[in-house]
Amino acid sequence: xxxxxxxxxxxxxxxxxxxxxxxxxxxxxxxxxxxxxxxxxxxxxxxxxxxxxxxxxxxxxxxxxxxxxxxxxxxxxxxxxxxxxxxx
Amino acid sequence: xxxxxxxxxxxxxxxxxxxxxxxxxxxxxxxxxxxxxxxxxxxxxxxxxxxxxxxxxxxxxxxxxxxxxxxxxxxxxxxxxxxxxxxxxxxxxxxxxxxxxxxxxxxxxxxxxxxxxxxxxxxxxxxxxxxxxxxxxxxxxxxxxxxxxxxxxxxxxxxxxxxxxxxxxxxxxxxxxxxxxxxxxxxxxxxxxxxxxxxxxxxxxxxxxxxxxxxxxxxxxxxxxxxxxxxxxxxxxxxxxxxxxxxxxxxxxxxxxxxxxxxxxxxxxxxxxxxxxxxxxxxxxxxxxxxxxxxxxxxxxxxxxxxxxxxxxxxxxxxxxxxxxxxxxxxxxxxxxxxxxxxxxxxxxxxxxxxxxxxxxxxxxxxxxxxxxxxxxxxxxxxxxxxxxxxxxxxxxxxxxxxxxxxxxxxxxxxxxxxxxxxxxxxxxxxxxxxxxxxxxxxxxxxxxx
Numbered sequence: 001x002x003x004x005x006x007x008x009x010x011x012x013x014x015x016x017x018x019x020x021x022x023x024x025x026x027x028x029x030x031x032x033x034x035x036x037x038x039x040x041x042x043x044x045x046x047x048x049x050x051x052x053x054x055x056x057x058x059x060x061x062x063x064x065x066x067x068x069x070x071x072x073x074x075x076x077x078x079x080x081x082x083x084x085x086x087x088x
Numbered sequence: 089x090x091x092x093x094x095x096x097x098x099x100x101x102x103x104x105x106x107x108x109x110x111x112x113x114x115x116x117x118x119x120x121x122x123x124x125x126x127x128x129x130x131x132x133x134x135x136x137x138x139x140x141x142x143x144x145x146x147x148x149x150x151x152x153x154x155x156x157x158x159x160x161x162x163x164x165x166x167x168x169x170x171x172x173x174x175x176x177x178x179x180x181x182x183x184x185x186x187x188x189x190x191x192x193x194x195x196x197x198x199x200x201x202x203x204x205x206x207x208x209x210x211x212x213x214x215x216x217x218x219x220x221x222x223x224x225x226x227x228x229x230x231x232x233x234x235x236x237x238x239x240x241x242x243x244x245x246x247x248x249x250x251x252x253x254x255x256x257x258x259x260x261x262x263x264x265x266x267x268x269x270x271x272x273x274x275x276x277x278x279x280x281x282x283x284x285x286x287x288x289x290x291x292x293x294x295x296x297x298x299x300x301x302x303x304x305x306x307x308x309x310x311x312x313x314x315x316x317x318x319x320x321x322x323x324x325x326x327x328x329x330x331x332x333x334x335x336x337x338x339x340x341x342x343x344x345x346x347x348x349x350x351x352x353x354x355x356x357x358x359x360x361x362x363x364x365x366x367x368x369x370x371x372x373x374x375x376x377x378x379x380x381x382x383x384x385x386x387x388x389x390x391x392x393x394x395x396x397x398x399x400x401x402x403x404x405x406x407x408x409x410x411x412x413x414x415x416x417x418x419x420x421x422x423x424x425x426x427x428x429x430x431x432x433x434x435x436x437x438x439x440x441x442x443x444x445x446x447x448x449x450x451x452x453x454x455x456x457x458x459x460x461x462x463x464x465x466x467x468x469x470x471x472x473x474x475x476x477x478x479x480x481x482x483x484x485x486x487x488x489x490x491x492x493x494x495x496x497x498x499x500x501x502x503x504x505x506x507x508x509x510x511x512x513x514x515x516x517x518x519x520x521x522x523x524x525x526x527x528x529x530x531x532x533x534x535x536x537x538x
Contacts, residue, residue, distance in 0.1 A: 028141070028494035029152055039398070063153075070152035073159075083137035083453045084502050 006053060013060045014041050020064060023071045025078035027085050033067060128517045130450060130510075140499045141455045144339075144490035145288050145316060145434055150384075151341035151493070157387035158343065161380035169379050170368055180379045187386025191348050194389040195333065196324040200353060203369045204377050204385075207347035208315035209239040211334035212282075214349055214373065215311045216243040218359030219280045219332065220252055227279035233257045233265055233294075234475040236284055237313055238460070244282075253277075261477045262426035263292035271302055280309045285317035289459045289472040289488060290425030291434030293321065300329030309357055315339050315347075319392025320400065320431055325350060331357050337381065341493060342388030346381035349373075399493050400432070406491045406500050407432040413504035418511055424473060424486060435489040438473075438482040441521040442514045447487060450510040454503050457488050 021033035047053050161183060169184045171177025192199040205211045220230055232244055234256050244254045255273045259265050281303050285296050296312055303310035311332035314323060319340040325333060333350040337343050351357050365374025415421055420440040444458045445467060459470035469483035515521040520530055
């Protein structure tokens with residue numbers, strides 16, 4: 001993949017991950033996922049080794065799949081909202 | 089002391105009722121209540137929503153990534169991992185063996201040294217009773233500490249009934265054992281030493297590497313209950329000279345009902361199994377390995393290994409935030425256990441002149457505990473706090489704040505805020521607090537006997 005292509009791919013993954021994580025019905029899982037995704041991407045922003053970048057892209061894709069499935073499972077058994085969600 | 093408090097409480101509560109008849113009109117006529125009446129009342133506080141969870145030492149939520157790894161084995165891959173004659177068995181066995189590798193990797197062990205159990209309690213029982221009984225012909229002495237988890241202490245009691253002698257080492261006021269005392273306690277009859285890595289109530293870390301080195305030098309087996317430590321602080325069974333180690337699934341965002349026991353192969357540690365049966369897990373723990381749970385603990389270990397530094401940094405951030413807020417707002421708050429040699433996700437505080445259970449009741453919108461979940465049904469003060477020499481009254485006023493991977497900064501802020509508010513409220517109505525404010529030293533008072 002060309003550099004531009006990789007850049008597009010990474011950005012789109014980042015956006016999809018954040019968008020899907022927003023759908024977690026559990027406050028704690030949602031907040032963790034958002035924090036974790038932002039920190040991971042920020043930490044790996046400066047990677048240049050193509051093999052490492054490919055590895056990280058695969059890892060992100062795998063996790064995107066997990067998030068999509070777990071959002072569904074979480075919604076099936078969702079609970080009442082937490083007290084701090086309701087008061088904000 | 090207590091009876092005075094109770095008296096005062098009941099008086100406060102009854103006063104408005106008993107005198108209500110002639111006062112009632114006064115209240116309603118101007119629409120105001122007497123300030124005393126509502127000052128301490130929290131009955132009208134409407135709590136809308138589920139409580140926050142800050143009890144990570146009791147158990148942790150199942151990480152969605154762990155559940156995702158488990159679900160296939162709870163649905164379509166239902167084979168018995170010990171079935172050797174068909175594909176259903178093979179695919180499940182492969183998953184269990186992968187999980188064994190993941191657990192082993194986290195502690196730098198060999199996968200063959202991992203035995204799956206039902207949890208840390210079973211692991212502790214198996215390690216203590218197993219080793220003690222196997223070597224009982226030659227050695228009949230065990231060393232443990234006073235701050236161990238109930239299941240270790242109870243296993244030791246059971247062994248005492250079988251004729252073993254047990255040394256319960258005291259700990260210093262910071263919760264850590266005295267290495268010199270420990271070394272002195274080892275005799276030629278000692279077969280096993282069992283000391284936990286991280287305490288479940290006060291979060292204190294024991295010097296495991298030092299203890300391991302002494303045990304190795306004296307040729308005594310060393311078992312550590314690492315249920316609260318695994319995946320949270322780095323552990324290497326080889327550099328720390330650990331011979332046996334108990335691991336729990338549900339303290340590391342894995343499923344409940346599964347644990348593991350690490351049993352060293354070289355130099356070999358031999359155990360007498362507790363359960364008889366099909367001889368699974370190298371004959372040490374008969375019974376079908378619950379494949380979905382094993383997969384869960386394996387995945388949880390892999391995630392913990394990958395994210396240990398990240399999670400630890402978050403724990404430090406949260407615990408500092410909590411401590412800063414509470415300590416600056418409230419005087420006379422004591423942190424139980426060593427402040428440096430500790431796992432930051434567990435903060436145990438004593439609020440002087442506040443009764444812990446009352447505070448827990450008031451903080452009903454936050455799931456907290458005054459100590460371990462096993463003993464939370466009784467009102468007895470924690471034996472761990474008594475072991476570190478905490479005064480009876482301070483031991484009664486302790487609260488454990490347990491933070492985890494999924495705890496947010498907002499939750500910590502909310503908890504700190506609520507905690508400060510209620511400690512101030514409870515102190516405000518405490519006669520003891522009033523006396524302290526007046527400069528009376530409570531310890532010097534001769535309370536009359538009732």
